[in-house]
Each structure stands twice: as structure tokens, then as C-alpha cells.
Amino acid sequence: MKALILVGGFGTRLRPLTLSVPKPLVDFANKPMILHQIEALKAIGVTEVVLAINYQPEVMLNFLKDFEAKLGIRITCSQETEPLGTAGPLALARDKLADGSGEPFFVLNSDVISEYPLKEMIEFHKSHGGEASIMVTKVDEPSKYGVVVLEEATGQVERFVEKPKLFVGNKINAGIYLLNPSVLGRIKLRPTSIEKEVFPKIAAEKMLYAMVLPGFWMDIGQPRDYITGLRLYLDSLRKKDASKLASGTHIVGNVLVHESAKIGEGCLIGPDVAIGPGCVVEAGVRLSRCTVMRGVRIKKHACISSSIIGWHSTVGQWARVENMTILGEDVHVCDEIYSNGGVVLPHKEIKSSILKPEIVM
Amino acid sequence: MKALILVGGFGTRLRPLTLSVPKPLVDFANKPMILHQIEALKAIGVTEVVLAINYQPEVMLNFLKDFEAKLGIKITCSQETEPLGTAGPLALARDKLADGSGEPFFVLNSDVISEYPLKEMIEFHKSHGGEASIVVTKVDEPSKYGVVVLEESTGQVERFVEKPKLFVGNKINAGIYLLNPSVLDRIELRPTSIEKEVFPKIAAEKMLYAMVLPGFWMDIGQPRDYITGLRLYLDSLRRKDASKLASGTHIVGNVLVHESAKIGEGCLIGPDVAIGPGCVVEAGVRLSRCTVMRGVRIKKHACISSSIIGWHSSVGEWARVENMTILGEDVHVCDEIYSNGGVVLPHKEIKSSILKSEIVM
Numbered sequence: 001m002k003a004l005i006l007v008g009g010f011g012t013r014l015r016p017l018t019l020s021v022p023k024p025l026v027d028f029a030n031k032p033m034i035l036h037q038i039e040a041l042k043a044i045g046v047t048e049v050v051l052a053i054n055y056q057p058e059v060m061l062n063f064l065k066d067f068e069a070k071l072g073i074r075i076t077c078s079q080e081t082e083p084l085g086t087a088g089p090l091a092l093a094r095d096k097l098a099d100g101s102g103e104p105f106f107v108l109n110s111d112v113i114s115e116y117p118l119k120e121m122i123e124f125h126k127s128h129g130g131e132a133s134i135m136v137t138k139v140d141e142p143s144k145y146g147v148v149v150l151e152e153a154t155g156q157v158e159r160f161v162e163k164p165k166l167f168v169g170n171k172i173n174a175g176i177y178l179l180n181p182s183v184l185g186r187i188k189l190r191p192t193s194i195e196k197e198v199f200p201k202i203a204a205e206k207m208l209y210a211m212v213l214p215g216f217w218m219d220i221g222q223p224r225d226y227i228t229g230l231r232l233y234l235d236s237l238r239k240k241d242a243s244k245l246a247s248g249t250h251i252v253g254n255v256l257v258h259e260s261a262k263i264g265e266g267c268l269i270g271p272d273v274a275i276g277p278g279c280v281v282e283a284g285v286r287l288s289r290c291t292v293m294r295g296v297r298i299k300k301h302a303c304i305s306s307s308i309i310g311w312h313s314t315v316g317q318w319a320r321v322e323n324m325t326i327l328g329e330d331v332h333v334c335d336e337i338y339s340n341g342g343v344v345l346p347h348k349e350i351k352s353s354i355l356k357p358e359i360v361m
Numbered sequence: 362m363k364a365l366i367l368v369g370g371f372g373t374r375l376r377p378l379t380l381s382v383p384k385p386l387v388d389f390a391n392k393p394m395i396l397h398q399i400e401a402l403k404a405i406g407v408t409e410v411v412l413a414i415n416y417q418p419e420v421m422l423n424f425l426k427d428f429e430a431k432l433g434i435k436i437t438c439s440q441e442t443e444p445l446g447t448a449g450p451l452a453l454a455r456d457k458l459a460d461g462s463g464e465p466f467f468v469l470n471s472d473v474i475s476e477y478p479l480k481e482m483i484e485f486h487k488s489h490g491g492e493a494s495i496v497v498t499k500v501d502e503p504s505k506y507g508v509v510v511l512e513e514s515t516g517q518v519e520r521f522v523e524k525p526k527l528f529v530g531n532k533i534n535a536g537i538y539l540l541n542p543s544v545l546d547r548i549e550l551r552p553t554s555i556e557k558e559v560f561p562k563i564a565a566e567k568m569l570y571a572m573v574l575p576g577f578w579m580d581i582g583q584p585r586d587y588i589t590g591l592r593l594y595l596d597s598l599r600r601k602d603a604s605k606l607a608s609g610t611h612i613v614g615n616v617l618v619h620e621s622a623k624i625g626e627g628c629l630i631g632p633d634v635a636i637g638p639g640c641v642v643e644a645g646v647r648l649s650r651c652t653v654m655r656g657v658r659i660k661k662h663a664c665i666s667s668s669i670i671g672w673h674s675s676v677g678e679w680a681r682v683e684n685m686t687i688l689g690e691d692v693h694v695c696d697e698i699y700s701n702g703g704v705v706l707p708h709k710e711i712k713s714s715i716l717k718s719e720i721v722m
Contacts, residue, residue: 010707010708012706012708012709012722015706015722016722019380343722345373345376346371347371347373348373358720359719359720359722361373361376361377361704361720
């Protein structure tokens with residue numbers, strides 16, 4: 001079985017992290033974002049994943065070589081020479097996706113974190129016999145998104161409504177599709193939107209069905225949602241495999257600590273924290289609702305909340321870092337500094353406090 | 362004769378331009394900053410230039426291959442594994458600099474733009490017979506810099522004073538040195554400052570002499586000084602080789618236009634403008650005190666002043682861009698937009714006006 005992951009784009013919303021690596025390689029819960037998807041696909045028997053990219057192919061290709069070997073799944077790139085939107089990349093990769101077997105293929109959006117109920121989706125797809133299945137997820141504020149209006153009993157999609165002013169439903173496109181190869185016949189090789197051009201046609205033919213996603217869903221393409229997404233992900237991990245989470249008197253709530261990280265005496269860590277490989281958290285540190293990436297050192301008595309600390313950065317003694325502070329790679333916050341929402345580009349030293357959210361370049 | 366150019370560092374002050382290329386490759390007056398220095402060195406007979414770098418060596422090495430061939434000068438890299446300061450890199454490169462001939466070698470700072478009176482410097486060095494010569498330049502506000510106190514008639518350096526509170530002199534270190542190979546014995550391979558540790562020792566032995574730089578000097582490592590530096594550079598070009606500057610009824614003051622750039626009808630360009638290769642300036646455009654880098658398109662009736670427009674960007678019709686607006690690579694300012702000092706990271710589209718100086722990430 002095959003899958004395509006839509007990766008394209010510069011990842012500008014996740015800057016400064018994406019100034020160091022392309023977005024799919026930004027770590028989430030201690031592993032590259034795209035690895036969460038590739039592992040979910042492998043687990044249900046996908047043998048080949050095609051990454052539709054248009055930016056920094058060399059970096060992606062190096063990453064792939066590492067992971068192809070480790071994961072035992074074939075990973076190839078399909079490189080757009082011009083941005084092809086959300087459907088065009090499928091046409092570009094058609095020879096890889098339609099292998100003559102007639103099997104449907106998955107399409108995932110690389111920014112999405114969820115429980116990936118792919119097995120259930122395959123069953124759903126077989127049972128309705130339509131041409132395409134999409135996952136939808138319930139949201140509280142549907143007017144901000146594209147709403148999918150479906151017939152409740154069968155899941156048959158009636159229509160799509162972009163940012164509806166009146167309430168038409170509360171389910172939005174979750175960016176996970178299972179498509180028959182015939183869908184490829186509907187897509188030309190040009191910039192095309194799957195939600196605006198392709199799916200409405202299939203829906204009109206009553207051949208598009210939507211399954212409501214059980215469990216959490218988050219588009220983690222921007223820092224605020226990344227932090228919320230970590231909470232949802234760790235909640236889910238608590239239910240599925242609590243042994244992966246840290247425990248101890250210094251742990252509160254759900255905390256993920258890489259085995260090579262070191263945590264000092266008298267710390268209080270959590271809830272909703274991920275600490276990456278090689279990190280050193282010195283004594284007396286308080287961490288909550290934050291991500292600490294590979295190689296970071298947090299010095300004594302520092303206090304960090306609702307923030308992301310980028311690879312190989314340091315946070316000084318008694319520093320206070322909070323309110324959506326995002327430190328890029330190799331950023332060094334000096335002792336006793338306060339950061340209230342500072343967004344710091346890579347290779348910087350913060351020697352004076354940041355009192356209100358601002359970008360430090 | 363040999364030379365070392367100190368390149369090291371992330372170039373963070375020249376962001377967002379340095380998010381696309383390492384600082385020495387940022388274009389100034391339509392050619393990479395470092396090429397100005399390499400050409401000046403070649404012109405007085407230097408046969409080998411060593412670049413002391415510590416960041417993005419692959420990009421620098423690719424550039425070098427191109428230019429070694431075109432310029433007919435040997436260019437090598439000396440890569441720091443840890444930042445070695447302003448003197449350490451000389452120790453690292455000693456085998457390349459001290460070739461046994463006993464000839465002195467040049468050391469240049471890559472951020473500096475000046476008239477490079479290297480021939481005069483060689484004469485000066487021979488005539489005083491000391492161990493080291495440095496170039497100094499006059500500034501209006503010496504208290505911001507390291508001041509060099511020298512004996513006026515001989516140029517012998519008495520001492521260095523960092524950021525003096527009382528007036529001791531108005532000449533500062535211009536970052537251009539001519540050193541006997543014996544200076545290398547004074548430098549250990551560790552992070553070392555040439556101004557704080559090495560030169561004071563040589564000055565105490567009365568072996569350090571300073572020559573006052575005739576002509577302009579600018580450290581163009583940050584945008585405001587880059588823009589001022591272009592004015593000084595073009596003034597100098599007007600005196601030395603006015604045929605290189607553009608002329609015509611649509612030109613005011615000093616303007617440099619690459620031969621492959623196109624300028625439309627009814628424009629008014631200048632003063633102090635550089636327009637790079639492949640640029641398209643449509644009809645009715647006003648440009649003053651700005652740099653327009655390779656591949657930029659300025660659409661009709663736009664008005665740009667005191668700004669830098671990065672590679673392959675575009676500025677929309679009737680857009681007004683001023684007051685230290687710096688557009689990174691591939692930034693697209695929509696029609697009729699106003700930018701008052703916007704600093705925009707690469708691969709962005711500006712769809713709403715920027716009313717006060719801010720970073721757009």
C-alpha cells in the first residue's frame with residue numbers, strides 16, 4: 001500500500017525553528033514531526049511513502065536515507081518545481097501512487113498530529129464502497145475553517161463550506177484521506193486545491209465519504225498549536241502506553257523524557273513537557289507546558305512555561321521563560337533573564353530581559 | 362604575497378539577508394562583499410587569500426571554486442571549530458601565511474568597505490621597519506569605538522583605549538593590517554583578541570605603526586551602515602571611474618546599474634542606488650538611497666527609499682517602501698502597500714501595510 005505526505009512550503013509560521021530544519025523535521029514529542037506519520041503508515045502495512053516537497057530537498061533526502069534503513073519502509077521524494085497546491089502533488093506523483101494494483105492510497109498533511117486511526121479508515125472505505133474517504137474532526141469554532149457537511153448516518157459528504165457565517169456543522173477536514181487510484185484521473189498537473197476543486201466534484205457524484213476522527217487532532221504548524229498539540233498527544237500516550245511517560249516525585253502530569261536526558265535534584269517537571277535527547281536539566285528547575293529540544297541545557301533554578309526551547313540552546317540560572325517564548329537553535333539566555341514571549345532567531349545570546357512579546361533577530 | 366580575511370560568525374546583524382547566504386556573499390554595489398576585498402588584494406599582487414570562517418563552509422567553498430577560476434588567485438578556507446576571536450584564526454592558518462619568504466601578509470576584516478590603499482600600506486610598512494602596520498580611520502564619535510592613540514609624525518602607536526570617556530584621539534582601528542610573519546609567534550591557537558592582547562604588546566615594544574586611511578571607510582555589517590556605505594562607495598567610484606555609473610535624464614546623483622537590468626520609462630533613479638543583475642524596474646518608479654539585489658522586480662509607480670530589497674523579491678505597483686525597510690530573499694510586497702521600516706524574513710508575502718518598524722517573520 002502507498003501513501004503521499006504533503007510537505008511542501010517554507011514553514012514560515014514555525015519560525016524560528018524552521019530556520020534550522022525544514023518543517024517536517026522539527027521535533028514533536030522527541031521525534032521529527034514526519035516520523036509520527038511515517039510510523040503510523042508503516043504500522044498498517046504501507047510499504048512506500050512519497051513525500052511531496054518543494055523546499056530544501058537535500059536536507060529531506062539526507063533524513064530519508066537514515067530513516068528508510070531504520071524503519072524498513074521505502075521513502076521517496078516528489079519534488080514540485082512550482083507550488084502545486086493541495087492536489088497537484090498527487091498528479092506529480094501519480095506513477096508512484098497508482099501501481100496497477102487498484103489499491104487505494106493514503107494522503108496525509110504533514111502538519112497534522114492525531115491518533116491516525118488508519119486501520120479503521122481502511123475498513124470504513126471498504127464498507128461504503130465510494131471513491132474517496134476523508135477524516136473530519138469536530139471543532140468548537142467551525143467558522144474559522146472549511147466545514148464538511150455530511151449525512152450523519154452514512155458519512156456521505158454533501159458539500160464543503162469555507163468559513164461559514166451561519167452554522168452548517170462543526171466538522172472540518174482533518175487532512176487525512178484514503179483515495180482510490182481513479183481520483184488521480186481527476187487531477188491535472190497544475191496548482192490545484194483538493195478541497196475546492198477535486199473533493200466537491202466527487203461529493204456531487206455521491207462518492208465521497210467522511211469518517212469522524214476519534215481522539216485528538218491538531219495542526220501543529222504554529223507555536224501555540226504545537227504546545228496545545230503536545231498536551232493532547234501526551235494525554236493520548238497516557239491512555240495507550242503510560243510506561244513511555246516519566247514518573248517520580250519530581251513529575252507532575254504527563255511528561256516525556258528521552259532516556260539520554262539528565263534531570264537534577266529538586267526539579268518539578270510537568271505537566272505537558274517533552275525533554276529531548278542529550279538534554280541537561282540542572283537542579284531546582286521548574287518546567288511546565290514546554291518542549292525542550294535535543295542538546296539543551298537548563299541551568300539551576302530556572303522556570304520555564306508555555307515555551308519551546310530549540311536545539312542546543314541554554315537557559316540561564318534563575319531565568320524565567322514563559323508565555324510562548326520560542327528559542328531557535330543555539331540561543332543562550334543569560335542568568336536571571338526574563339523572557340515574556342520572546343521569539344529568538346538562531347545563534348543569539350539574550351543578555352537583557354524581553355518584557356513583551358517580540359522577535360529578536 | 363598572502364592575505365587572510367576574517368570572515369567568521371553568523372552575520373546576525375545583517376539578517377534577514379544572512380538567512381539566505383553567509384555574510385561575505387551578501388552583495389554590496391552589485392558584487393559579493395568579499396569580492397571587493399579579494400579584488401583589491403589581487404590588484405596589488407597577492408597570490409593567495411585564506412578565508413578564516415566558522416559558519417556554512419560548504420556555501421563558501423562553492424563560491425570560492427567559481428571565483429578562483431575567474432580571478433586567477435588562490436583562495437582557501439581555514440575553518441575554526443570553535444570561535445577563535447580576531448587573532449586566533451591567524452594562528453590556525455599560520456602554515457599558509459608564513460611561507461618562509463619572510464614577506465609580510467595582509468589581514469582584512471570582511472565587514473569593511475574602503476578604498477583599500479594596500480600599495481601605500483606596503484610602502485608605509487617598509488619605511489618604518491616595524492613589525493606590524495595597521496590602518497586607522499577618523500570618526501566623529503570615537504567614544505563608541507576602540508581608539509588608537511598614535512604619535513602623529515611617525516604613526517607609531519602608543520596605546521589602544523576601548524570606548525574612551527575622555528577624548529584621547531579620533532582615530533579608530535579600520536580592520537586592515539599588514540603583519541610580519543613574526544607576529545604569528547605572538548599568537549596562541551585559542552580564542553584571542555588582536556586588539557586587546559596582541560597589538561598592545563607590539564605597541565609596547567614600539568613596533569606597531571598606524572597609517573591614516575585616506576578616503577572612505579565603513580563597517581557595513583548592519584543595514585543602516587550598509588546604506589551609508591553605498592553612498593560613500595559610489596562617491597568614490599564617481600571620482601575613480603565615473604564611466605561605471607549610470608547616466609541619463611532619469612538618473613540623479615550616483616547610480617550603479619548592472620548591464621542586465623532593465624529600467625522602464627519615466628523612472629527617476631538615485632541618488633545612491635545600486636540595481637543588480639536581472640532586475641526589472643517598471644515604468645514610473647522612484648528609487649533613492651537603496652539597493653536592489655539580483656532578480657528583483659519593482660512594479661510600476663512604486664517609490665522606494667533608504668531600503669534594501671533582497672534577491673528575487675518584488676515590490677508591487679504604487680507600493681511605498683522606506684525608512685530602513687529590509688526585504689529578505691523572495692519577499693513579495695503587494696500593490697499599494699506601505700512599509701515603514703519593515704524587516705521581512707525570506708519567502709513572505711506582504712499583504713498589509715507595515716506602519717512602524719517591525720520584524721515580519
